[in-house]
């Protein structure tokens with residue numbers, strides 16, 4: 298499409314506002330233009346933090362000579378021509394504002410050559426003293442196919458804005474961050490960034506997953522790459538793919554969070570909330586998850602015209618998107634356990650309207666998550682498994698009784714006055730659960746070494762040492778047992794509905810009309826969570842029953858928070874979170890302590906339980922529960938074979 302002036306009625310539809318704040322914003326706009334032009338190679342040259350000069354050269358489709366001056370006019374774009382185009386926009390730009398805005402606060406030259414033209418052309422708008430544009434003709438210039446935009450002396454004519462710029466280094470840091478963010482969503486483009494004579498970033502175009510992995514490692518660090526999962530899942534017209542950091546790779550700050558919607562980097566409360574919730578229950582307190590995620594959907598389902606800088610978007614079906622993100626991530630993270638087999642991964646439970654036929658590829662990239670399981674006994678040089686095997690099954694029950702029986706929970710809670718006693722019913726269900734999941738060592742029949750191998754010894758009463766096909770496995774026994782106990786407790790808790798306890802005196806809650814309607818609309822949800830709510834008046838609710846585990850909490854506040862979650866996102870995890878917190882404390886007190894001697898069969902039973910339990914890669918506080926040292930790594934330590 299040729300560049301055309303947008304008609305006034307369309308201009309009025311477009312979120313207006315200043316987008317050029319600092320060098321980084323210029324770089325963002327110019328990079329987006331180069332990407333929209335289909336470039337496969339982009340070179341960025343910066344001088345003095347971008348204030349002196351920003352030059353971006355691409356090999357995209359170029360701008361024809363007769364359109365050069367139009368490219369620099371307000372509201373002229375080649376990307377949309379009608380309201381319908383605006384509603385389906387798939388390009389990064391569409392306002393026809395960026396180049397003229399930059400040109401008005403700098404000395405700008407655009408040089409470009411299209412495929413058809415024999416000659417490149419350069420154009421620099423000149424301004425008269427009163428700020429009016431002077432008419433100038435493009436001049437011939439030597440240029441390969443593509444476009445170079447050269448921006449010098451940013452804000453030379455706007456001293457007020459120049460004053461707000463930070464030091465050269467700070468401005469460059471912001472600018473480099475923008476380049477990194479954009480390069481993460483454009484794997485196919487080779488990108489270089491130079492500051493002065495110094496080469497700062499050289500990214501090769503990525504042709505496959507390996508190339509993409511390399512780029513993610515370049516930008517986010519190799520540690521992130523090693524400790525993340527790659528996921529790719531599609532349902533209900535939504536597709537989510539990318540890398541999510543394992544809970545054990547959490548950060549003290551929310552600084553490694555990249556989220557893209559249809560290739561556009563965005564910051565969005567709904568997204569942050571949903572992702573955070575996906576990590577609930579596995580993240581160490583106060584830590585932030587790390588991720589590089591791409592959400593794709595039909596362009597008409599997301600409004601990118603919400604803000605001039607296009608950092609914010611509006612989803613037409615916000616609740617569906619929230620639910621999809623939360624469930625997909627929650628499921629992927631729940632399966633972080635020692636024996637994840639990608640082919641056996643179930644799809645997460647999605648809402649009714651979701652289309653379940655889509656595939657869920659799940660490839661653990663963390664080395665020690667994909668332990669090859671050997672079928673061959675000769676791979677087991679010690680014959681260890683055969684020797685131990687006989688005793689294992691027999692001793693499992695001992696382990697089960699010792700650490701998992703409801704009795705031991707209740708005993709361990711003496712003196713924990715804050716913890717509610719377990720009801721008899723609950724204990725029964727709990728013990729049924731434990732018996733049902735009593736370890737049965739199937740590996741004995743198949744002759745396979747299980748992923749976490751077989752226990753060899755206990756170290757200082759804290760760690761279990763085990764041998765598997767790869768080498769040595771070290772398990773923090775308290776951390777691991779705590780997670781197993783916690784998952785058992787949760788499963789029993791949520792088997793049907795949460796147990797509810799009527800309040801002797803119902804408590805009344807003043808709410809807004811909207812909240813009252815919401816309480817009625819979600820009556821079923823509340824009931825499932827163990828609440829019974831009545832609407833006494835348009836702006837008054839009565840709480841008649843609460844989940845029994847939460848009877849001593851501030852239930853009014855909880856109901857209010859749940860209502861506000863439901864109004865904003867259509868779902869709420871707050872009640873589960875509160876209950877889980879109590880279960881987690883119970884699990885901690887009910888789990889095997891350090892300095893507790895375990896027999897080999899007891900240790901083996903714990904290993905088998907870890908393999909079966911969701912999220913068993915981290916304890917309830919998000920700390921890792923086990924680690925692998927391969928024979929290779931051990932050989933290196935002893936310089937064997939070097």
Ligand SMILES: Nc1ncnc2c1ncn2[C@@H]1O[C@H](COP(=O)(O)OP(=O)(O)OP(=O)(O)O)[C@@H](O)[C@H]1O
Nearest residue numbers: 330331334368374375390391392393394395396444
């Ligand atoms: N690097 C480039 N390669 C090819 N064409 C370009 C390039 N940069 C700009 N253009 C052309 O110039 C036009 C104006 O660019 P500008 O960035 O001002 O507006 P836009 O990209 O259409 O919208 P937005 O203001 O949202 O960025 C574009 O529509 C495009 O046709």
Ligand SMILES: [Mg+2]
Nearest residue numbers: 326330390395
């Ligand atoms: Mg643009």
